[in-house]
Amino acid sequence: MDYQFKDIEQKWQKFWADNQTFKADDKTIKPKYYVLDMFPYPSGAGLHVGHPLGYIASDIFARYKRLKGFNVLHPMGYDSFGLPAEQYAIQTGQHPAITTEANIATYRRQLDQIGFSFDWSREVRTSSPDYYKWTQWIFMQLFNSWYNKDADKAESIDKLVKHFEQNGSAGINAVCDDEIQSFTADQWKAMSNQEQQAELLKYRLTYLRESTVNWCPALGTVLANDEVKDGFSERGGYPVEQKKMMQWSMRITAYADRLLKGLDTIDWPEPLKEMQRNWIGKSVGALVKFKVPNLRPTNVEDIYDTEPTPKVIEVFTTRADTIFGATFLVLAPEHELVAGLTTAEQKADITNYIAQAKKKSELERMSDAKTVSGAFTGSYAINPVDGAKVPIWIADYVLAGYGTGAVMAVPSGDQRDYLFAKHYNLPIIQIIDIQKIETEADPTKEGHYVNSGFINGLTYKEATAAVIAKLEEVGAGKAKVNFRMRDAIFGRQRYWGEPVPVYFKDELPYLIAEKDLPLVLPEVDKYLPTEDGEPPLARAKDWNYNGYEYELSTMPGWAGSSWYWFRYMDAQNDDAFASKEAIEYWKDVDLYIGGSEHATGHLLYSRFWNKFMKDIGLVAVEEPFKKLINQGMIQGRSNFVYRVIDDEGRGTNTFVSFGLRKEYKTSDIHVDVNIVENDILNINKFKAWRPEFADAEFILENGKYVCGVEVEKMSKRYYNVVNPDDIATRYGADTLRMYEMFLGPLEQSKPWNTNGIEGVFKFLRKFWRLFHNDAWEFNVSANEPSKAELKTLHTIIRKVEEDVERFSFNTSVSSFMIAVNELTALKSNNKAILNDMVIILSPYAPHICEELWTFLGNEAGTLSYTSFPKFNPAYLVEDEFAYPISINGKTKLNLNIPLSLEGADVEAFVLASADVQKYLDGKTPRKVIVVKGRIVNMVV
RNA sequence: GCUCAGAUGGUGGAACUGGUAGACACGCAGGACUUAAAAUCCUGUUCCCGUAAACGGAGUGCGGGUUCGAUUCCCGCUCUGAGUACCA
Structure with missing residues (x-):
């Protein structure tokens, strides 16, 4: 029979499901190998042809590793909490669980049809209470932990309490809030329980505090920094504003240094590591204290007089060596000391400027970056190294959120300070002999210092050390490492997320009892905030914890995905998020494939939770994902037709082919790529596409209508979405799998283009034909393989081994074509050769191979666990x-x-x-x- | 602006540590089979010169360099894509 992919693929997909062929073993002497895909959010649109790219690659790798004797864990699940289902619920009133369920069914059908070797017995859904019970449980562990800097790890909060009881706050070196109290053991014991809890909250790894958040009014929720792009929400593109709110946060900053160092131990793409490094933003520098003498006139009636004059302004600098060039200080307009520093004469200026800065949106402020603006407070500070009196300004180029919100301005070395100094006529002092500062700042570290007191003549390294030593000596500063990364906001004022397992008593948060987990999402009448602006959960009737009010916000999207790879290890466990044995055996993910868009979100949070879980002894290793590959994005490839415009500028019903369009006035119209083949328009389908084109006329070239082409995002509105279902129906899953690999290197982004798919389909048919005679009857020979046949076989064995190990799947596909072309030319139908060929090809095209495997007399279902043929170089000599x-x-x-x-x-x-x-x-x-x-x- | 990745025929791409550039596939052209079409098969296909072959010349974004030899290494530049952006 000719190659009937449809029957074959359905048959084997059913076989794999019925026999649980890919169920991973938990008890085996085989070495383990964990291949993970980033699990999808099940959206209503279903999978498009870009989604499976990474899944196919990981599936080939998983199948290959099984043939190489590994016990492979290759699971799949759904990141099923999320905004789209909730937005849909708001519009239609339909419970998001129902929408989500339906979408998952679509995803499952689409995934099954591609023939993935997933172990579906381990499927997880983050929105299922069996799953989020453990997300809540991990939240509780974070709540019950604090970060001990001396031990450089998270520890139980009980240990901290014990220390407070015995020694008070002395000797504690913690990552915590700024405004912690100092107390003795007796003072601690004298505190009320409420006071103690309030103090402990400042240490917990997940904690509540008032913070400036990215508030998105359109979505009615708070967003994390990585969910905001250029002042707009990443999902939906709604404006985002800054707002102060009481919020749950995660003390990820405690792990900043370990997150940075860990990058050197994992095999990830360099650009991805670089993105995380930038995001963490470590800078080594110094804190410097500038004293402010009380210079303010005392006899002026002034509201600012009610503010005490601040004694010290603290700045952060990475260039302590340039301190002699500091000719003024600049504070962020929001800086808390500004009011106290402003003199009566400057009051109008300053109030004006602050008002102006407040009005500017995040976006305007960024686009305005080139304009110099600021205002003088009227006060002066004293440079701690030379006693110079420097003016204190405010300007919005200094950010309140970074460092101390204040800088010492060194115009000779920093371009922003330089522009500011020029604009307001402030002094610019050269501090290094080779510095060129006529037209712009020169941030050089070469040369020797001048005009710089005790560091004159020194080099950069010497000067930095000398200045810091001096600052420490006079108590005016110290070396300090600063991170750009902020603690992560961990709350959303939304419905469709994990409830936070917390209730409130006397305005303080307490965990619910572990036995009461999961805290199930309650029913509500509407998915909108209440009239007085409370989150949707406030609508739940009789929803409380022994009469105490629950936390009303839910967890953010990244909560469930920050530990899910552990759940796959032991997905059905009711007693733990995963058993000790399962964690000890599977340890970590050996290969993780997914998009680079998760660089500073999911991948960073996952590493954070993993490290925390390691600290408190829950998991075995420090880093979750040993090796990571970014698959490229599949872009859309749009097709255009060219409508002729008549003399009056109106569109006619005539369309001109691409090559001739320059001879007419035309307008280009997106045309559905599914009615275009190899850029040739199917005219009949075009006429049927839309009623207004039913009578369309065409100006053809060489009898064909050629369409224009452009690469754009794959999106419904460009009519360039290609669905894997269509490809699978037309050519089969094996062709789809091989073609997606054949498209080019996995990591590279590329437009989807079906132009070459015929070649892959033809290849599979040719492969099928090797096993058949001209009448399509199965026919193989049991002869000894010839030297030429063996050479072809062993060439492909080696090639596929090399290619798979370096994730170069596109080159293997070419090599398979070469091998089959050679065998066809040799008129080979040798059973021994073909048997090995089936094994080698099976990770790429599993269905056709399973079928031929049984034709060759092997037992059905044994192909997945047979041995990969052994390469023998002797055949290539x-x-x-x-x-x-x-x-x-x-x-x-x-x-x-x-x-x-x-x-x-x-x-x-x-x-x-x-x-x-x-x-x-x-x-x-x-x-x-x-x-x-x-x-x-x-x-x- | 900064950081990273990339640029090879008409197209997707290959060339692994400096050693035959363009594998494999698409497309295109010609041919076979067919009443015809589809399917299938065969041949050719980097560009220039040439009816064709032989022969010759050019050629991996651009300009230089190292080398017997460079798509590969070094220096300078152009363009494209991604990330990031007053981070002191």
Whole structure:
């Protein structure tokens, strides 16, 4: 029979499901290998052709590893809490669980049809109470922990309480809030329970505090920094504003240094690591205290007089060595000391400026970056190293959220300070001998210091050390490491997320009892905030904890995805998020494939939770994902038709082919890519596409209508969405799998283009034909394989091994084509050869291979766990090589030379050749380079 | 602006440590089979010169360099894509 992919694929998909072929074993002597895909959010649109790219690659790898004798864990699940289902619920009143369930069913159908070897018995859904019970449980562990800087790890909060009881707050070195109290053991014991709890909250790894958040009014919720792009929400593109709110946060900053260091231990793409490094934003520098003498006139009636004059302004700098060039200080307009620093004369200026800065949105402020603006407070500070009096300004180029919200401005070395100094006529002092500061700041670290007191003549390294030593000596500063990363906001004022397992008593949060988990999402009448602006959960009737009010916000999208790889290890466990044995056996993810868009969100939070869970002894290793590959984005490839515009500028019903469009006035119209093949428009389908095109006329070239092409995002509105279902129906899953790999390197982004898919389909048919005679009857021979057949086989064995190990799946597909072309040319139908070919190809095209595997007399279902053929280099040994002979680096001819000959003999052989002499034209080569088995080059 | 990745035929791409550039596939052209079409098969296909072959010349974004030899290494530049952006 000819290759009937439809029957074959349905048959084997059913077989795998019925027999649980890919169920991973938890008890085995085989080495483990964990292959993970980033699980999808099940959206209403279903999978498009870009989604499976990574899944296919990981599936090939998983199947390959099984053949190599590994016990492979290759699971799939759904990140099923999320905004779209909730937005849909708000519009339609339909419970998001119902929408989500339906979407998951679609995803499952689509995934099944591609023939993935997932172990579905381990499926997880983050929105299922069985799952989020453990997300809540992990939240509780974070709540019950604090970060001990001395031990450099998280520890139980009980241990901290014990310390407070015995020693008070002395000797505690914690990552905590700024405004912690100092107390003795007796003072601690004298505190009320409420006071103690309030104090402990400042240490917990998940904690409640008033913070400035990204508030998105349109979505009615708070967003994390990585969910905001250019002042708009990443999902939906709604404006985002800054707002102060009481919020749950995660003390991820405690792990900043470990998150940074850990990057050196994992095999991830360099750009991804770089993004995380930038996001963490470590900078090594110094805190410097500038004293402010009380210079303010006391006899002026001024509201600012009610503010005490601040004694000290603290700044953060990475260039302590430039302190002698600091000619003014700049504070963020929001800085808390501004009011106290402002003199009566400057009050109007300052109030004006602050009002102006407040009005500016985040976006305006960014686009305004080039404009210099600021205001003088009227006060002065004293430079701690030389006693110089420097003016204190405010300006919005200094951010309240970074460092101390204040900088010492060194205009000679910093371009922003330079522009500011020029604009307001402030002094600019050269501090390094080779510094060039006529037209712009020069941030050089080369040269020797001048105009710099006790560091004159020193180099950068010496000067930095000397300045910090001096600052420490006079108590005016110290070395300090600063991070750009902020603690992560961990709450959303939304319905469709994990409830936070917390209730409130006397305005303080307490965990619910562990036995009461999961805290199930209650029913509500509407999915909107209440009239007085409380989150949707406030609508739940009789929803309380023994009469106490629950936390009303839910967890953010990244909560459930920050630990899900552990759940796959032991997905059905009711007693733990995963058993000790399962965690000990599976440990971590060996290969993780997914998009780079999760660089500073999911991937960072996952590493954070993993480290925390390691600290408190829940998991075995420090990093969750040993090796990570980013698959490229599949972009859309849009097609266009060109409508002719008449003299009055109106669109006609005539369409001109791409090549002739310049001869007319035209407007281009997106046309559905599914009615275009190889850029040729199917005219009948076009007429049927939309009623207004039913009578369309065409100006053709060579009898065809050629469409224009452009690469854009894959999106419904460009009519360029290609659905895997259509491809699978038309060509089958095996062709889809191989074609997605054939498209190019996995990591590279590329437009989806079905132009080459026929070639892959033809290849599978050719492969099928190797096993059949001209009448399509199964026909293989049991003869001894020939030397040529063995050479083809072993070439492909080696090639596939090398390619899979380096994730170069596109080149293997080409190599399979070459192998099949060679075997076809050899008229080979050798059973032994074909049996091995089936195994090698099976990770890529599993259905066709399963079918042929049984044809060859093997037991159904054994293919997935058989052994990958062993490569034998003996079959590739040649006794001759066609040396390229080149003259001055240009190849002139090929010459067959025995490989037994060594350098000098090869040279003699070449020079003896009449063909070579013809090229030499009687001349004697000056030099002959022979690289054995590679090339001969003659210099004439 | 900064950081990173990339640029190879008409198209997707290959060339793994400096050693025959363009594998494999698409497309295109020609041919076979067919009443015809589809399917299938065969041949050709980097560009220039040429009816064709032989021969010759150019050629991996651009300009230089190292080398017997460079898509590969070094220096400078252009363009494209991604990330990030007053981070002191």
